[in-house]
Amino acid sequence: MPLPILLVLVVGGIGAIALVLHMLGLSARKVFADATEVRGIWESEFPDNPVRAVLLSHDRHAALIDTEDGQQGIVWPMGADAAARFLAGATLKKARNGLNINLPDFTAPRISLRLGEQEAEAWMAKWADARGQRA
């Protein structure tokens, strides 16, 4: 196949499919049903580190995890699905609409969470508290 035609097909095809998916409303971020769903997601990623407590954000778009072995983690939407990481080595910074988490992880370098003002402060305090207890 001539290269220019291949290029048009590939670029045009990708652009058209992405646009159609977005127009169909398939870009919505996952909303977690409840703490039980979050617990299931965490424990499927880290079965050796069972959950002690789940703090779900007000809009159910993210959750702060306390594990039974005293660690903290985060579960957040990856499009319609989810990802989970420990917060070891993370830096948390308050942002205009919530919280930015920077992780020393090439596969999840930055997580932006939409949280209310008080909620963001509470999460920061909880994280700092857990870090203090570990230190």
Place this chain on the structure above:
Amino acid sequence: MNYPDVTQMAVPFFIAAIVLELVWILTKKRGGRYETRDALTSLLMGAGNVVVTIVLGFVAYGFFMFLWGLTPLDLGSSVLVVAVCFVLDDLRYYWVHRYGHRIRWVWASHVNHHSSQHYNLTTALRQTWTGTFTLMMVVRAPLILLGFHPAMVLFVGGLNLVYQFWIHTEAIDKMPRWFEAVMNTPSHHRVHHGRNPRYLDSNYAGVFIIWDKMFGTFVPEQQSDRPEYGLVHNLGTFNPLRVAFHEWLGIYRDMTQSGISLRDRVMYAIAPPGWSHDGTRDTSDQIKIKHLERTPEDRDTPGFNTH
């Protein structure tokens, strides 16, 4: 000897089939899921693979032509020879694919194909950018030395990949029993993409599922344990560059850390994914063993027969 580039020729078919699958899912309200950024990442990975093949294709082809110059054998180009080449190349695919899951160096290239948490036709196009670096082209050497022309070998390899496109779907439940017995199907390949402990390291087939049955890696899809797609530890990014290179970076960091032996450094490249010098990570074998400790009732069920 001229053969068409069937993977490039199939691009319009790929696009049309994706649209059809999407329409099917939306109208039937079943048969899979689509998400914009996931699909976009998969399609960009596919486009990148096409570019890399054009740019680096000469490496493999040059190697194959070198081998062709060495061999005194030439099986010609009859339809029968092409058919035999297709079957043998599928056997080659099985082993390369198995190495791709059992040797971290090769997994670093293949991991991106498993990095989507969705399973639809765009997932099929989430292809590697770094396949050349795995040097798995050497597994094709016997075919060429046996007298199959390099162009024919690449042609049947292309047919193999095109076949595998349609099996990346949840829209098809099961094919007729005779077909499921011999061919790789959506059901068999859903198992391969499952991150459930039961399904790890199974169903490596490209076209013929018989290889998995012959070599003991076949696991049938279980209604009681539907495949959950993605990686054991799912990625937290849709960035194609991170998707393409993250495991290579992981190997580099592991191999260059201080305080480990030369053997450990080598093992970080060639041991199965999840191996670590201090036992802080789990390979798929260890994941299965731990799963059985937590869920002993799964012992001696499909996927756990050998543990």
